[in-house]
Amino acid sequence: MLGRKSIKYYRKAGHWSDDGEWISGSEEVGTISASCQPLNQNEQAQYIKPSAGGESIYGALKLYAATPLRTSKQETAQEADEIEYIGRRYKIVDVQPYQSGLINHYKMIALEVDAHAD
Numbered sequence: 001m002l003g004r005k006s007i008k009y010y011r012k013a014g015h016w017s018d019d020g021e022w023i024s025g026s027e028e029v030g031t032i033s034a035s036c037q038p039l040n041q042n043e044q045a046q047y048i049k050p051s052a053g054g055e056s057i058y059g060a061l062k063l064y065a066a067t068p069l070r071t072s073k074q075e076t077a078q079e080a081d082e083i084e085y086i087g088r089r090y091k092i093v094d095v096q097p098y099q100s101g102l103i104n105h106y107k108m109i110a111l112e113v114d115a116h117a118d
Contacts, residue, residue, distance in 0.1 A: 034065035
């Protein structure tokens with residue numbers, strides 16, 4: 001994978017309480033070697049939804065790496081990993097394995113985290 005660089009990622013730990021409530025834990029920081037690229041037009045149409053004014057609210061990118069990051073999983077309350085890229089945070093929303101045996105890798109889609117969300 002051309003153009004790989006070290007990307008910082010954040011993973012939240014947590015656990016279920018005795019009464020069935022999810023309690024977020026500490027945030028672990030790690031690094032992954034990945035190639036970051038903009039989305040193509042088909043990917044933009046699939047992942048980026050325009051605002052009422054017709055402009056996209058969030059940035060998005062795709063990463064290619066040998067190691068997958070995590071998406072959120074409702075059934076386990078697993079929170080999605082986030083990456084930091086050029087001073088912005090992005091949440092991993094999709095992970096697609098490409099395991100052909102030639103150059104195994106994962107394609108990951110990340111959407112910019114809305115700093116103004118509640």
